Amino acid sequence: MTAFRRLGPAGAERPVVEVDGTIYDLTPLTSDIDGAFLAGGGLARARAAARAGELPLLDVVTPQNVRIGPPVARPQAILCIGQNYAAHAAESGSPVPEHPILFLKHPNTLVGPDDDVVLPRGSTRGDWEVELAVVIGSRAWDCATDEEALGHVAGYALGNDVSEREHQFELSGGQWSTGKTFPTFCPLGPDLVPADEIDPQDLRLRSWVNGEPRQDSTTKDMVFPVGTLVRVLSTRMVLEPGDVVLTGTPEGVALSGRFPYLTRGDIMELEIDGLGRQRQRVR
The missing domain is CATH 3.90.850.10 (Fumarylacetoacetase-like, C-terminal domain)
Incomplete structure (x- = not known):
């Protein structure tokens, strides 16, 4: 299962993707999950990049304690x-x-x-x-x-x-x-x-x-x-x-x-x- 999220304070959220239980930082691909990202096939590209090991792991120790936008x-x-x-x-x-x-x-x-x-x-x-x-x-x-x-x-x-x-x-x-x-x-x-x-x-x-x-x-x-x-x-x-x-x-x-x-x-x-x-x- 793939899940895209935005983490952090309102107005300053950070895009991430969870693929098969591992959370990756999306900022190398996009600054946000917005219309331009979606129109460019961003979800499929990000999922493929994560599975290929091309995205960094999220550098937040306890993401469950971070606000979800x-x-x-x-x-x-x-x-x-x-x-x-x-x-x-x-x-x-x-x-x-x-x-x-x-x-x-x-x-x-x-x-x-x-x-x-x-x-x-x-x-x-x-x-x-x-x-x-x-x-x-x-x-x-x-x-x-x-x-x-x-x-x-x-x-x-x-x-x-x-x-x-x-x-x-x-x-x-x-x-x-x-x-x-x-x-x-x-x-x-x-x-x-x-x-x-x-x-x-x-x-x-x-x-x-x-x-x-x-x-x-x-x-x-x-x-x-x-x-x-x-x-x-x-x-x-x-x-x-x-x-x-x-x-x-x-x-x-x-x-x-x-x-x-x-x-x-x-x-x-x-x-x-x-x-x-x-x-x-x-x-």
């Missing part, structure tokens, strides 16, 4: 899909969509997988959403088939589409992005795993709040699979290398009425098989 730097866009699991649409009181529902997060919502999540002043309806994140690796425009669309995917990561439901619904004028774009509302990572090492439609997703189970589902239950989502998005806009697509969340969120909304001090934990685990404190 989001695994991709400075995306131009974070595109989000709503109600892409039938059970989540039902718990939201909505029919299964006939077409993918698109909303946006501002790129500055992006934080590391274990960074704090900060609710806006006066928030009483903060919510969690475990999601499979797709990272675009090459420019995609007007893809004709799902297979063609998948060819533009660099890799996959774990994401939390943090939401504030009052801003999303009551204060939004109908535009969901209003409740999705607060700073820290997009924890991503820890890992970016190359697309050829992951089956995106056979992954288990889970979330917990304060150690209590919330979501437990599989990407097999997506209404629109990844290839379809990327294809449809490419007919609505140009997808650029480094762009992130959050593919929707399964049932088990606070919006369902079955669980309390987030309060300060809560601990969110999220996990997707093969893509790692997140832990955020709410403040």
